[in-house]
Amino acid sequence: MTNLIAIGIVPNLLATAPEAEPSVVLCGVLLSLVVIYLASKIGGEFSNWLGFPPVLGELVAGVIVGYSALHLLVFPEGGASSSDSLLIKFLEATAGLDPEAAQATFLAQSEVLSVLSELGVIILLFEVGLESNLKELLEAGIQATIVACVGVVVPFAAGTFGLMTIFGIGAVPAIFAGAALTATSIGITSKVLSELGRLSSKEGQIIVGAAVIDDVLGIIVLAVVASLAKTGEVDVSNVIYLIISSTVFLVGSILLGKFFNKSFVAISDQLKTRGELVIPALIFAFILAYIGAAIHLEAILGAFAAGLVFDESDKRKELESQVIPISDFIVPIFFVSVGAKTNLGVLNPAVPANREGLTMAVFLIVVAIVGKVVTGAVVWGQANINRLAIGVGMIPRGEVGLVFAAVGATSGALSEPLQAAIIMMVILTTFLAPPLLRVVFKDDPVDAAKSETAV
Amino acid sequence: MTNLIAIGIVPNLLATAPEAEPSVVLCGVLLSLVVIYLASKIGGEFSNWLGFPPVLGELVAGVIVGYSALHLLVFPEGGASSSDSLLIKFLEATAGLDPEAAQATFLAQSEVLSVLSELGVIILLFEVGLESNLKELLEAGIQATIVACVGVVVPFAAGTFGLMTIFGIGAVPAIFAGAALTATSIGITSKVLSELGRLSSKEGQIIVGAAVIDDVLGIIVLAVVASLAKTGEVDVSNVIYLIISSTVFLVGSILLGKFFNKSFVAISDQLKTRGELVIPALIFAFILAYIGAAIHLEAILGAFAAGLVFDESDKRKELESQVIPISDFIVPIFFVSVGAKTNLGVLNPAVPANREGLTMAVFLIVVAIVGKVVTGAVVWGQANINRLAIGVGMIPRGEVGLVFAAVGATSGALSEPLQAAIIMMVILTTFLAPPLLRVVFKDDPVDAAKSETAV
The missing domain is CATH 1.20.1530.20 (Na+/H+ antiporter like fold)
Incomplete structure (x- = not known):
């Protein structure tokens, strides 16, 4: 039964919900890592410069790039979907992400980042x-x-x-x-x-x-x-x-x-x-x-x-x-x-x-x-x-x-x-x-x- | 439309296909990494001891733990499903993995390992x-x-x-x-x-x-x-x-x-x-x-x-x-x-x-x-x-x-x-x-x- 239902990482029972393409998921993860590293370095350095521990700056920078402000890095927890993610929009514009597959790509990418x-x-x-x-x-x-x-x-x-x-x-x-x-x-x-x-x-x-x-x-x-x-x-x-x-x-x-x-x-x-x-x-x-x-x-x-x-x-x-x-x-x-x-x-x-x-x-x-x-x-x-x-x-x-x-x-x-x-x-x-x-x-x-x- | 279909990483339109639990997916990834590291070290060392490059041993060890022999590490490419994976069976026995969620967990874990x-x-x-x-x-x-x-x-x-x-x-x-x-x-x-x-x-x-x-x-x-x-x-x-x-x-x-x-x-x-x-x-x-x-x-x-x-x-x-x-x-x-x-x-x-x-x-x-x-x-x-x-x-x-x-x-x-x-x-x-x-x-x-x- 389960074999029939889930042969891809995302639903493919319905033709309208295409699967996430592995190379696009990789693109999404690479971009997310670039955002994460930039945020952690800029936040950490700024915090250190102010005399605070770097980890504090990483956290605050995370808040800034995340759900509360820039929407570059958002996660499905709390109800966000692919349309809330600026990064997914960027993938659609630059990496040829099919808008139909946006949600599937968003979920696959979030799963990988969470692990x-x-x-x-x-x-x-x-x-x-x-x-x-x-x-x-x-x-x-x-x-x-x-x-x-x-x-x-x-x-x-x-x-x-x-x-x-x-x-x-x-x-x-x-x-x-x-x-x-x-x-x-x-x-x-x-x-x-x-x-x-x-x-x-x-x-x-x-x-x-x-x-x-x-x-x-x-x-x-x-x-x-x-x-x-x-x-x-x-x-x-x-x-x-x-x-x-x-x-x-x-x-x-x-x-x-x-x-x-x-x-x-x-x-x-x-x-x-x-x-x-x-x-x-x-x-x-x-x-x-x-x-x-x-x-x-x-x-x-x-x-x-x-x-x-x-x-x-x-x-x-x-x-x-x-x-x-x-x-x-x-x-x-x-x-x-x-x-x-x-x-x-x-x-x-x-x-x-x-x-x-x-x-x-x-x-x-x-x-x-x-x-x-x-x-x-x-x-x-x-x-x-x-x-x-x-x-x-x-x-x-x-x-x-x-x-x-x-x-x-x-x-x-x-x-x-x-x-x-x-x-x-x-x-x-x-x-x-x-x-x-x-x-x-x-x-x-x-x-x-x-x-x-x-x- | 896509929002409605894919709110989990795996299909949840049908009650018979439960979602993968994040902590069990993490368990699966941790176990897979243990298998990968053991295989790479044992294979690499053995190959090196025989005078061959270590990378060769890692590859051969991968063949041994994988689809061709031990079935510890299998991937959905090529048609394998959760029932082919000994590791998923081990998770069912030790980490409380619900057999209903086995395929979903298998797919989520494979996605993470592939990235x-x-x-x-x-x-x-x-x-x-x-x-x-x-x-x-x-x-x-x-x-x-x-x-x-x-x-x-x-x-x-x-x-x-x-x-x-x-x-x-x-x-x-x-x-x-x-x-x-x-x-x-x-x-x-x-x-x-x-x-x-x-x-x-x-x-x-x-x-x-x-x-x-x-x-x-x-x-x-x-x-x-x-x-x-x-x-x-x-x-x-x-x-x-x-x-x-x-x-x-x-x-x-x-x-x-x-x-x-x-x-x-x-x-x-x-x-x-x-x-x-x-x-x-x-x-x-x-x-x-x-x-x-x-x-x-x-x-x-x-x-x-x-x-x-x-x-x-x-x-x-x-x-x-x-x-x-x-x-x-x-x-x-x-x-x-x-x-x-x-x-x-x-x-x-x-x-x-x-x-x-x-x-x-x-x-x-x-x-x-x-x-x-x-x-x-x-x-x-x-x-x-x-x-x-x-x-x-x-x-x-x-x-x-x-x-x-x-x-x-x-x-x-x-x-x-x-x-x-x-x-x-x-x-x-x-x-x-x-x-x-x-x-x-x-x-x-x-x-x-x-x-x-x-x-």
């Missing part, structure tokens, strides 16, 4: 795992762990409870939004600290340690929440299953990985052909990502675990230098697509119906900042420590927050206003943290000598 | 362009040019004429097969010469020069032939248009590129964020690839031209070191897919209907070898030159020959037996050249001192 974007976030989390330090994570000790836990529990509880009681949001979307509030961007935080010469300070060490633990907690929370979003219910036994399975999966893959780690180095040393290091590593990462996805957790959890495993390998430096170009090639597709899919129109204050989304955004931003700043208060037994700086250092949500927003958007659990409010929260916390950190560290002496070697 | 494979060959030709030397290409001079031209004209004419007269093949498929006979693999040839310590010998220089020119000629021939295959006719004015447009395009992009080259280095120096070198280079390559495809040439022609341009850049070494991991990541998808799509069953001599394909394969292999070996005869004014070695050095068709076979398969111009015969010819010439080169160079003294620095 590329998902592969992008898998590679990103593999790289984050590779850059995280398992030992540092354990050595950062009890203080960092407590800071991380408070920084997860307080914003999560306040955000979820507030959305449910003040805004009357359902349990699943409220938990999703609360989960997005828990993330801390290790990339952004550690980069800013290094730029300020504070990475090796007491405050810096606690922030980085807590951010690393937060990354792991955040991924477990994400796995739990994404799975909840799929079933649409808060099922306590399922929550317990997920917490146990994600912990077992993460700890299990790291333990198994430690064993595999030595074989990996041995295997890689035996290989004589190109890609002898990166291909075995990717095989391992993709297998773990597949298992993560297949047992109803998340593919990124597996990729992160694989990265953490190789972090301990003798070949880590070499592997990292080969993963970075792959990451540069594929990760921008993820960030720009997330921005492009965002409909900022729902935050336009001129439209009365939008005011709920805006109020939610303001609420989320306040919870996001206060919920992390309080974490500084739990640090004990340290004389002259800058508690405010620790709290502020935990503020930026960065790429992890975006992953939550993107997973939420894909799962369909979030309403449009709530999704836009979460993205506003991620953008603003990421925006605010670098200048705020500069301010709160202003009166302390700098430990410049050590900072040069960092990150 | 990834096409991006793979674009990146490959970009890298080949980057590794080719424009100056060397011009300095190799008149001798290499004549060797290259003879090595294109003789096999092309003999192959096309023979197929049309002896086997009664139509003009378009015969021209396609003839064109596949013209290629010379610069990668394989230069690698083997370097391993034999012959790269800087007189013979070596002529072979490499001719192989470089052959690469360019081959791509022009490919563009001409692929376009002919699309229209299905041999239209002389179209041939002239294509020869002129591909020459103008290639020469034009190189001249424009020389201008852009300086701005490129200047722009890249200004950029402060990650990917400052590789992303602008890929933007340029993808734009040229898009133009190449849009003016009815080939995307790979643009990618090759972009590579040649950057070959002259001050940043070439740095760029190359960043392109190599991307290439390792994506190019195996192309080679393994080409192998996987090949139906070697049509060459089974036990089936009487197959004997035509087998006879054609034998004919093509003879033409492929003789047509290149004669090129040594046209070298003049060189005392004691090993003419046989020059001819033998031009034999391997390698990746360029595979590109012809893959483009032919996609265009639908080639019959199954002819396509399998072409792939057999590519495999055998690639197989034979390394041991043959070793034999013909046996009695000459080695210039080992210089060879170490090469390739």
Whole structure:
């Protein structure tokens, strides 16, 4: 039956709906990649020039080329069709795309870009795992762990409870939004600290340690929440299953990985052909990502675990230098697509119906900042420590927050206003943290000598 | 109208054909990539261990995991459906794939892999362009040019004429097969010469020069032939248009590129964020690839031209070191897919209907070898030159020959037996050249001192 129905990638039962021509789909993907790379570079450079993290600029540039403004990069999620895409019009004008096949081409191209974007976030989390330090994570000790836990529990509880009681949001979307509030961007935080010469300070060490633990907690929370979003219910036994399975999966893959780690180095040393290091590593990462996805957790959890495993390998430096170009090639597709899919129109204050989304955004931003700043208060037994700086250092949500927003958007659990409010929260916390950190560290002496070697 | 019909990537007019779930499509792509990487590494290493080029092993491993043997990686081209794919069965067993959605998932996954494979060959030709030397290409001079031209004209004419007269093949498929006979693999040839310590010998220089020119000629021939295959006719004015447009395009992009080259280095120096070198280079390559495809040439022609341009850049070494991991990541998808799509069953001599394909394969292999070996005869004014070695050095068709076979398969111009015969010819010439080169160079003294620095 299915054989008869679907012998092409798009419907060809009716003569009026021609198939997408492969060479035109390729043209569409090539043009989309050009738009994505231009947006990511221009946005990233401009953001960097302004003193903000590049990833923020990539996201904003994605918003500009996407559904909210230029309509160069639009996706069928949210109801856009080929007639909304300027890129499809350009293909009709220049690459001989038959207007009859426009929708089919649009859908095929979007499918390919969506998978590329998902592969992008898998590679990103593999790289984050590779850059995280398992030992540092354990050595950062009890203080960092407590800071991380408070920084997860307080914003999560306040955000979820507030959305449910003040805004009357359902349990699943409220938990999703609360989960997005828990993330801390290790990339952004550690980069800013290094730029300020504070990475090796007491405050810096606690922030980085807590951010690393937060990354792991955040991924477990994400796995739990994404799975909840799929079933649409808060099922306590399922929550317990997920917490146990994600912990077992993460700890299990790291333990198994430690064993595999030595074989990996041995295997890689035996290989004589190109890609002898990166291909075995990717095989391992993709297998773990597949298992993560297949047992109803998340593919990124597996990729992160694989990265953490190789972090301990003798070949880590070499592997990292080969993963970075792959990451540069594929990760921008993820960030720009997330921005492009965002409909900022729902935050336009001129439209009365939008005011709920805006109020939610303001609420989320306040919870996001206060919920992390309080974490500084739990640090004990340290004389002259800058508690405010620790709290502020935990503020930026960065790429992890975006992953939550993107997973939420894909799962369909979030309403449009709530999704836009979460993205506003991620953008603003990421925006605010670098200048705020500069301010709160202003009166302390700098430990410049050590900072040069960092990150 | 089209909006109504195609709101999913697969037909959803009928309730019995459910859509492919994005997370399951991702699982399918991840598993396919694991199969591709395992096949490419095991095949490549084994081939290398036997003294053959790794790319040959990747191709053969693709044949093994593909339609001809294990059925792990099958594509809808040639009539395969989801029930032929062991991987889809595995997804049903492990990732909760609904059997009703199997065909939709199979098609979505194949679409993504096909585009990834096409991006793979674009990146490959970009890298080949980057590794080719424009100056060397011009300095190799008149001798290499004549060797290259003879090595294109003789096999092309003999192959096309023979197929049309002896086997009664139509003009378009015969021209396609003839064109596949013209290629010379610069990668394989230069690698083997370097391993034999012959790269800087007189013979070596002529072979490499001719192989470089052959690469360019081959791509022009490919563009001409692929376009002919699309229209299905041999239209002389179209041939002239294509020869002129591909020459103008290639020469034009190189001249424009020389201008852009300086701005490129200047722009890249200004950029402060990650990917400052590789992303602008890929933007340029993808734009040229898009133009190449849009003016009815080939995307790979643009990618090759972009590579040649950057070959002259001050940043070439740095760029190359960043392109190599991307290439390792994506190019195996192309080679393994080409192998996987090949139906070697049509060459089974036990089936009487197959004997035509087998006879054609034998004919093509003879033409492929003789047509290149004669090129040594046209070298003049060189005392004691090993003419046989020059001819033998031009034999391997390698990746360029595979590109012809893959483009032919996609265009639908080639019959199954002819396509399998072409792939057999590519495999055998690639197989034979390394041991043959070793034999013909046996009695000459080695210039080992210089060879170490090469390739």
